Amino acid sequence: xxxxxxxxxxxxxxxxxxxxxxxxxxxxxxxxxxxxxxxxxxxxxxxxxxxxxxxxxxxxxxxxxxxxxxxxxxxxxxxxxxxxxxxxxxxxxxxxxx
Numbered sequence: 282x283x284x285x286x287x288x289x290x291x292x293x294x295x296x297x298x299x300x301x302x303x304x305x306x307x308x309x310x311x312x313x314x315x316x317x318x319x320x321x322x323x324x325x326x327x328x329x330x331x332x333x334x335x336x337x338x339x340x341x342x343x344x345x346x347x348x349x350x351x352x353x354x355x356x357x358x359x360x361x362x363x364x365x366x367x368x369x370x371x372x373x374x375x376x377x378x379x
Contacts (some may be wrong), residue, residue: 287316289355307348314356323354326362333365 284294289296289350301308302320311320330336330350352358 285313285316289319289357290316290365292316296313307351311355319355323351326354327351329365330363334363 282307283297285297286293287295287297295318298312298317298320301312303311308372313337315323327347327350330347331338334343336346338344338347346363349359350362351358
């Protein structure tokens, strides 16, 4: 994999990810524009969002929520990322919709 300039962190000559994470245009864009470090940061954030909001990934609304946050996190596109309020840890209403 050739070094790239990461769209998110703006570092040059960094390592990208080996394969697109999704078989879509978005997956190819991530592979071409996002470094491996920023992709790992997103995976950690994604896990936090899934756990914090109790997302059920079989539901289209949950997947749309994650894709919107991915675009915001990696490409600064769309609305601001969802917040994770750690002051309410252990008090999240798992039935609430994000």
